[in-house]
Amino acid sequence: MKKNIYRPFEAVVEDIISETPTIKTFVFRPKEPFSFRTGQFIELTVPGIGEAPFTPSSDPNITERFDVTIMKVGRVTELLHGITKGTTLGVRGPYGKGYPLDKFYGKDVLIVGGGVGLAPLRSLLFSLFAGIDKYNKVVLRYGSRTSGDIVYKEAIPEWAKKKKVNLVTTVDVGDPSWKGNVGLVTTILKDLPVDLNNAVAIVCGPPIMMKFVTMKLLDLGFKPEQIYLSMEKSMSCGLGKCGHCRIGKFYACKDGPVFTYEELKDIHDIWD
Amino acid sequence: METYFLKSTDIFKFYDRIASEYELYVPVRVKTPVKVKCEYQSHLPTDDYLLKKYSEANKEEVCFNEYRCVEPTARAFFTHFKEEVCDYFAHPPKEAKDKPIALCGVKNCDIFSTRIQDFVFLGGIDEDPVYKARRENALIISGDCPNFKEACFCRAFEINPHCNEGFDFNFSPLTDGFLVDVGSERAGKLAGLIKDMLVPAGFGQLSGRQAKRETLIRQMESHLAHHKIPRKETLQEIVLAGYNSKIWNEEMFTCVECGGCIFICDTCHCFFLSDEPRDGNTKRYRAWDGCLLKNFSRVAGGANPLKMRHMRLRNRYMKKFDFFVDNLGVQACCGCGRCIEVCPGKIDIRHILRKLYEEKHLPAV
Structure with a gap:
């Protein structure tokens, strides 16, 4: 049947x-x-x-x-x-197609997450940790609105202790209980311990955050084909039929939802 | 391809034979009092044709349609406006028990549109089972257009007002009957069953048809010359180049957001899945949707990338003339002009394309 x-x-x-x-x-x-x-x-x-x-x-x-x-x-x-x-x-x-892990082999993998955007990235992190020998290092930068908005609170310190992992978090707005960095996630993208010639950057978060992180990464010297973005669109069928999630010549559901910035950079209004 | 001659007096015998195996739809004429005011050619017909079940139609009203019917034939008969596509969970899929359909009165613009619908519902990562069952079993009986409406513009995109492929049978009207092309194995078998009605077409009949076809194309092209519609090769370029044009905004002043254009369009295909309780169980429906409607691209939380009307109009043109050209190699517009006729705001695709072209490329074609 x-x-x-x-x-x-x-x-x-x-x-x-x-x-x-x-x-x-x-x-x-x-x-x-x-x-x-x-x-x-x-x-x-x-x-x-x-x-x-x-x-x-x-x-x-x-x-x-x-x-x-x-x-x-x-x-x-x-x-x-x-x-x-x-x-x-x-x-x-x-x-959808998901993250092309094989393209990250042997590389410095920078992961930039914002808010609940850490959810798909957690799945990616588990995959990277499971085969950590295949990657050069994992650099995670995570920002949330306030300390109360941080997801996976207990797991984050555990991840930081893992080998080959470099992890920094920040909150947009600080409070007395928060002892860490304060500022948007773009403020913790300075002095990244990655080799630009052998790195990929994976970004997931709200569209406005992805936009500014992408701009920042380009400023830092990342090439469009090194930046992987998770695109958020209205979706109904998930099969490339219903027509809702079109981005230029792509459907986010069928061709994505992960795209390189190279694929999207000439398309209008991708951040809306 | 074999071509036969069928006498006018035998047409109902032919229909009866088809109707014994298929749910046959035939064109009926709807007389309209409206007259098209063309300065250059004031006698273009305005009557409409509807497709009606043969079993429910009076023989007097059944006719040969001179041009495409009102319904978006390629779309409306293969995906219904809102239909059940599955029960939840354990329930086995419903077997398609419906009699297969036979569509008479299909024109070449509709045949062109089936390419778009097939690409969407049969192509890609998986097939839509409801569409597939209907489409594969359907008998397509197309016909030449011996006339055209003011809104018809198929030839602008080099689509002929007669069919050469994509049909089971094709009818070309002559004075005392029809030339019938047999375009598929299935049609060949049916033709074998009604041999007594069919005589091989004569050379004179075939060359007569050719002359008629060529004359109609010439007439249509002289009509289209007044509209100055850009060539199909330029469509992708002009919609991309005109992305930030004011034209989208200007053209949407009269839009009342009725959704007529997207639902009457033969090449539009968008839908959404909606879950509704029915008969003690929840059923999932596939319902037509379209990008001219306000909430088409709205996401959870309320953000809407197409929040302004001009963005939605532009999105529709990007889909038709950029996305489909990239993905299928053809534009998703068959030139049927149904959207032009349905629009209460008189928004005209021919005019928009011409303005985009002129803005980008003076002078006009």
Whole structure:
């Protein structure tokens, strides 16, 4: 029997971890075999309500369950934040191309994350850590609005201790409890311990953050083909049919959602 | 390709034979009181044609349509405006039990558009199962256009007002009957069953058809000369060069955001998936959508890359003349002119393309 491309399969919510007041990580156990490559996304169905696209935030090498970290911003995400453990949701996917890990082999991998944009990057980090010998080093720069908005609070210090990892965080607005850097993420992109001739930069965050980080990276000497961006667009089908996520000659769902800046730089209004 | 002659008096016998196996749709005429005011050619026809189920049509109203029907034929019969595409989870996919459709009155602009629809729904990473079932089983009975409407502009993009491929049967009207081209194996089998009605076409009939076709193209081109529509090779260049043009804004002054243009378009294909409870279970529907509607590109949280109307108009032209040229090698516009006729704001694609061209490349074509 040919599968129906629009039908979701079931996945049960096994655990819900509160990351910040507006962000939760949901742990799913899929009822059908499911695996994804880091950076690919899924369509998550709230039965009877509808779908929204998310990128899993867990280690792609673990297939019996997967995590999705979700910020409460819209209709579907608001409902998702109201569900309890044991709820069955629907999943379609994975879709898109994800991160081309083989192109990062032997290189200094700079990762710049903003806010909940660390979610797909966490999946990438797990993949990099699992094969860390293949990469020269991993340099993570993460910014969030306030210290209360930092996701994966417990994991970040653990990552910092790993070999070949260099990690710096910042918050846009400081508070008395915060002892770290204060300033936008672009302020911690100075004196990066990377060899520009042998580096890639991976950026994920809100469009405005990606825009300014990209400009900064270009200023620093990164070439457009060295910069990988996760593009956010309205999506419905995930298959390159429904027409919503067009970026120039591409569809974000089918050709992305990860693009190099080289691919996008001549397209108008990519940051809108 | 084999070509036969079918007498006018036998046409209903032909339809009956097709209708015994297919849900046949045939063109019926809708008389309109409107007259097109062309300074240079005031006698262009204005009647419309609708496709009606043969089983529900009166024989008196069934006719040979002189040009394309109102419905976006390539789109509307293969994806419905809103239809169920799946149940959730465990329910097995619904087997397509519907009788296959046969579409009569299809014109070459519609045939061109099926290339776009096929690329979207059959191409890419996976096939749309509902579209595939309908499209593969459908019998396409096309016809030459012996006339054209004011809004028709297929020849501007070198699309002929007659068909050479993409059909099962093609009808060319003669005074006392039709020349019938058999364009597929399936049609060949059907023709074999109605041998008594078909006689091989004579040389005179074939050359007569050729002369008619050429005459119509000449008439249409003299009509199109007044519109100065840019050549198809320039379309991508002018929409990209005109990205920041004021034209998008100026042309949208009269838009009332009704969505008529996107839903009447034979090459538009966008849709969204919507989940609704029905009969104690949730069903997923595929419903037509389009980029001229305000929330088309809105994302969670409210950001909307196409928040202004001129951005949405521009997006539509970028999709048709940039995206499709890059991805399929042809523009996603067949020149049927349906969007021109449907628009209450009199927004005219021919005019917009001409303005973009003139702004970029004086002088006009």
